[in-house]
Amino acid sequence: MSVFDDLIRGVRANGSLFGSSTLSPPWALHFVDGAPLTLCTVLGGSGWIVADGCPPEPLRPYDTIVVRGPTTFTFVDEVGTAAEPIVCGEDCATPDQGGTRHRLGWSDVDDGTGGTTLIVGAYPVRGEISRPLLDALPVILRVDAGGTGDPVLDHLAAEVALDVPGQQVVLDRLLDWMLVCTLREWFDRPDGEPPAWWAAQRDSVVGDALRLLHADPAAPWTIASLAEGAKVSRSTLAKRFADLVGEPPLTYLTRWRMTLAADLLVEREKATIADVAREVGYSDPFGFSVAFKRVRGVNPSEFRRALSP
Template identity: 75%
Template sequence: MDAFADLFRGVRAQGSLFGSTALTAPWSLVFVDGAPLTLCTVLEGTGGWIVQDGRPPEHLAVGETVIVRGPAPFGFVDELGTAAEPIECGEECARPELGGTLHRLGWHDDGPAGATTLIVGAYPVRGEIGRRLLDAVPDVLRVELGGTADAVRDLLAAEVAIDAPGQQVVLDRLLDWMLVCALREWFDRPGGRPPAWYAAHRDPVVGHALRLLHAEPAAPWTVSSIADRTGVSRATLAKRFADLVGEPPLTYLTSWRMTLAADLLAEREAATVAEIARAVGYSDAFGFSAAFKRTRGVSPTEFRRIA
């Protein structure tokens, strides 16, 4: 497990709004479901514009994909200043007057010649782990043509056009795959500024150390033991890790353990604080509680009460 893969624990499509809509101009869809992340891709036609208050409009051409951060509503219009009346689309949206339909299960309407076919998928983002991923994502993330996401988009187009058993499961997993491809391409783009923990994975020493910490977060790690496992000196590990990640290895580990603990406190209501402490690498509840309050500002018990 690595830091990037770990963040997807709290971001998983399940029964997501997923539809295919053939739109004829003029149109104005407004997505109001408040999803933390929404993926939009145009399969054919003339494309359109993603618009949202306080953000520059983004043109979406055929084959392109954008991922929009919520929870604020956003629109998809045929052109800026369109004369179309806005139509709200939430968890369920059926608008035959637009020439197509949006709904939970995949459905396809070829529509008239030249219609713009839009696919939309919404992600729930749960817990503290998922929030870490949101913190690394811009307001609008654009995926250009010509990358690894193209193949996934083609599979989405094929699956959304059929009616077969297990379709929702397939669409959800394709949506997860699309998000991974989109984020990797955005982080790896020329001139990009990916999160430090993502860029650090390319370093053979620090990348190895990060994979160890994420694979075994509850292990009794010290700087020396991490250095031994990565095959470098303690001083080399400490310097390279701090230079690339922006903080010392044990500071990073503590932050990650507290993120894991926050989700466990919210999810496992029957577990005691001592059990949560052991699950994230602390031998006693007192030391864990002190570390949790130092990083989170509240005790584990208080956090559980307000979570």
């Protein structure tokens, strides 16, 4: 399991809100939910994404833009449009459609003039696992047409136009696929500055060590056992890991364990502190609590109480 595999698993679509509209100008759709991630693309025509505090971004056929919440944004036919904004959000999803295909207030027009067809998916993100991924993203992320996501958009366009059993599951999985394609292309862009873990996971030495840590974070890892798994000396692993990731291997492991523990504390209400400690590799709950407070700033019990409903 790569670092990216682990981080993206907390960003799974589940009942994602989809809209597909064919619009004739002028228009202004104002998305007010501030979803953690919202993916926007057009299949034909063009428009602009105008997000709070960011310069306007053009959206041409098969371009993809991801907006990171809690920023809200508006999709317009042109910057400075005279159209009155139509508020779009979860609360105005059409009930009998389950919020998956159409939103109340979206203007569906098919007058043969070749309007703009918009597809947008609001992405729920839960827990702490994906926080390093979200933190690595700008408020507005764009990937131009012509990449690996284009075939996915063809599938999305076909599926959104249907009204058949199982549509929601298909849309969710297609959105997962589209998001992965978009993020990979954005991290790999020639002029990009990807997070340290993105480049490190492709290193022949550090990548092996990261895969071992993420595959079994509860294992009793030492520098020696990690170096053996990566087939290098301890000194080589320690230096290369610190140079590429920015911290020693066991410091990275502790932070990742505490991230996993943070989600377990919230998700498993009946689990004791000792249960959570064992699951992330600590036989001693006291030692786990000390490590958790050092990394997260509060002890496990305080953290759980603060996030309990």
